Amino acid sequence: AASSYLRFIPRNEMDIAVAGVGSLIEVEPSSNIVKKARIALASVAPTPVRAYAAEQFLEGSTADKTTIEEAADLAVQAAVPITDVRGSAEYRKELVKVLTKRTLNICVERLA
Helix, strand or coil, rough: EEEEEEEECCCCCCCCCEEEEEEEEEEECCCEEEEEEEEEECCCCCCCCCHHHHHHHHHCCCHHHHHHHHHHHHHHHHCCCEEEEEEEEHHHHHHHHHHHHHHHHHHHHHHH
């Protein structure tokens, strides 16, 4: 298994994340099939939330670029961000997508 956590904090701001994503995947080495996936989102809802739809999509799928892209799109559905001085709701959703892709790709690299 491999895991990764990334958060986005604007420069010259307080140490408060605009968005954060933590991912964990367990892959069957012989087939590159994801056996277990967990994706948690931070700062995009009143409390941290899991991206269950993205997790379920990943499990049983091949850990490749296309699958990761689709999982990132699904992770956005779990986000219910607000608009505030640190960023709009749409901006935070885009960050969820980008950070999910990055954390999942880091996990795949760590498993290689």
